[in-house]
Amino acid sequence: MLRMTDLLAAANAPGCPQGRFWGLIPCAGVGARAIPPGAPAPDLPKQYHLVAGQPMVLHTLAAFGGAQRLAGTLVALAPGDTYLDGYHSPLWFHTQCGGATRADTVIGGLKALLARGAAQHDWVLVHDAARCLVTSAQIDGLIAECEHDSVGGLLAHKLPDTLKTAITGPTGVRVASTVDRSDKWLAQTPQMFRLGSLLDALNHMGAAATDEASAMEAMGHRPKLIPGGAHNFKVTYPDDFALAEAVLMQRGGSATLELFKGKRDNAQPVGNPFF
Numbered sequence: 001m002l003r004m005t006d007l008l009a010a011a012n013a014p015g016c017p018q019g020r021f022w023g024l025i026p027c028a029g030v031g032a033r034a035i036p037p038g039a040p041a042p043d044l045p046k047q048y049h050l051v052a053g054q055p056m057v058l059h060t061l062a063a064f065g066g067a068q069r070l071a072g073t074l075v076a077l078a079p080g081d082t083y084l085d086g087y088h089s090p091l092w093f094h095t096q097c098g099g100a101t102r103a104d105t106v107i108g109g110l111k112a113l114l115a116r117g118a119a120q121h122d123w124v125l126v127h128d129a130a131r132c133l134v135t136s137a138q139i140d141g142l143i144a145e146c147e148h149d150s151v152g153g154l155l156a157h158k159l160p161d162t163l164k165t166a167i168t169g170p171t172g173v174r175v176a177s178t179v180d181r182s183d184k185w186l187a188q189t190p191q192m193f194r195l196g197s198l199l200d201a202l203n204h205m206g207a208a209a210t211d212e213a214s215a216m217e218a219m220g221h222r223p224k225l226i227p228g229g230a231h232n233f234k235v236t237y238p239d240d241f242a243l244a245e246a247v248l249m250q251r252g253g254s255a256t257l258e259l260f261k262g263k264r265d266n267a268q269p270v271g272n273p274f275f
């Protein structure tokens with residue numbers, strides 16, 4: 001099987017453009033908000049929940065596998081997580097470098113890429129494992145929009161609805177004000193920045209970083225906003241699974257099936273861990 005070290009060697013070959021592009025999928029969380037109220041804790045984390053017949057993260061990896069300009073993708077797992085050992089592809093590599101927070105996991109992933117030969121000036125596209133509806137075209141589009149930018153950028157979606165602030169009092173939660181939405185965007189992923197700059201920013205901000213862009217903003221940078229789409233939502237709450245499945249079923253799931261043949265090498269997934 002082709003390993004990440006092989007991908008790095010190929011990317012370092014003569015004639016390779018300056019500044020390679022790497023995917024990084026933090027995959028060490030459990031998805032507590034996806035558990036229905038009163039339901040027991042699932043046996044598997046959210047990202048391994050079956051959506052359209054496949055573990056959710058495989059749809060994400062299929063999109064990254066179809067991106068034309070990625071040299072490879074690293075999946076950052078929690079310590080002891082061996083679930084993906086049953087799936088193999090030459091397009092991605094996984095390592096148990098996850099931490100207590102998303103920022104810790106991304107830092108671990110960036111260090112793992114550096115340890116395998118990635119350069120400080122290489123670009124890294126960090127993407128939520130549970131944002132399984134991203135497309136290869138969106139990933140390629142982000143690279144095209146940001147590769148010559150001095151900072152980098154992220155996919156985002158202009159806020160479509162009226163936005164309210166709230167105040168909580170003795171009579172419950174009530175509207176405090178209506179916010180002008182004309183300059184408001186919903187941050188999505190991938191978020192694309194130079195590896196060294198992002199590592200410095202995350203080390204500086206720590207667990208307070210809600211996403212990679214916020215860490216870069218704290219360093220005085222203004223990341224570029226690239227329109228994503230309404231379908232590129234993160235599967236977060238119980239109702240989101242049905243929405244994601246509907247979109248994937250409409251697409252046919254062909255990319256995921258082509259890459260992973262629809263099954264694990266050593267065992268079938270244990271079924272829906274949430275319902």
